[in-house]
């Protein structure tokens with residue numbers, strides 16, 4: 001449970017509070033310049049492979065859930081090699097947000113890197129174009145990733161850099177409720193999302209889109225994105241391990 005509903009600034013101490021789910025979010029303002037945002041947006045839209053894992057999100061890049069859990073780990077890790085080549089072209093035409101985030105964490109004494117397992121690197125960093133309402137869900141690999149090292153993480157965070165509000169920015173809705181297996185009675189059949197009853201009686205914190213800022217959340221909390229039109233963000237998940245390592249993946 002959160003100690004209050006304030007979004008904190010970025011520090012090692014606040015990251016620890018976020019991992020323990022004692023605060024709702026961390027904001028890193030002015031993460032990128034206007035020119036960097038524009039160039040990243042244009043390069044993503046030009047170069048990326050588009051995929052619709054769910055109707056409300058057009059993904060620019062690949063996802064461990066869609067290309068791994070729903071297929072196989074080998075499929076995902078093979079696709080990760082190709083997708084990283086595409087990503088190099090995108091970053092060369094704009095900037096490298098992964099590297100920037102890694103440096104910021106490292107400066108705080110936090111060991112952040114891209115997730116790898118048995119010498120094979122995961123993919124990290126997708127663009128996400130949202131249209132419509134993204135329903136209530138959690139992102140937490142231990143829920144669905146048996147046999148993957150990220151399935152043994154002790155916590156999971158998500159970070160998003162907002163690139164473009166689109167014609168409707170749609171706030172991030174964040175509930176102070178962490179997923180536990182009993183909540184699955186509210187999961188919609190054969191789907192990733194949950195009925196509203198799962199968060200009944202809890203007021204969501206509405207996090208507005210702030211272009212150029214990064215927001216970090218604990219993605220084991222139930223969250224949704226309000227009705228949006230062509231809203232573009234870039235980000236990934238961060239697995240947090242018992243020894244303090246944090247590892248990026250999408």
Ligand SMILES: O=C(O)CCC(=O)C(=O)O
Nearest residue numbers: 134139158160172225233
């Ligand atoms: O785009 C956002 O505001 C955050 C959404 C998110 O992290 C998610 O739905 O997994």
